[in-house]
Amino acid sequence: MPNKNDSTVSFRTTKRDKDRIKQLAKKCGLSQTEYIKQRALGYEPRAVPPDALFLLLEKIGELENKCNSEELNAEISKLLTEISNKLLLPGKERDTPWQS
Numbered sequence: 001m002p003n004k005n006d007s008t009v010s011f012r013t014t015k016r017d018k019d020r021i022k023q024l025a026k027k028c029g030l031s032q033t034e035y036i037k038q039r040a041l042g043y044e045p046r047a048v049p050p051d052a053l054f055l056l057l058e059k060i061g062e063l064e065n066k067c068n069s070e071e072l073n074a075e076i077s078k079l080l081t082e083i084s085n086k087l088l089l090p091g092k093e094r095d096t097p098w099q100s
Contacts, residue, residue: 021036025045028047028048030045046088057080057084061080063076064077
């Protein structure tokens with residue numbers, strides 16, 4: 001049976017903090033609830049990147065398709081994965097290099 005959202009968590013905060021949460025959630029393209037949930041579970045949501053990044057990734061992908069070298073193809077694929085992981089996907093806070 002799939003998990004149901006049958007529990008509620010609520011908390012009180014200042015208007016200033018609420019506005020900041022709203023601003024950060026919007027910047028990440030998330031609802032306030034989803035933003036707070038991700039933060040509470042240890043994820044660091046990323047801001048929605050500009051369209052230019054997606055165009056760049058698409059062009060790199062096109063180069064990968066034109067590539068005749070398996071070695072270069074593998075490197076391009078690795079680079080695309082790394083860019084996606086670092087810039088597009090939420091990561092756990094403890095996974096950041098500046099935190100031990």
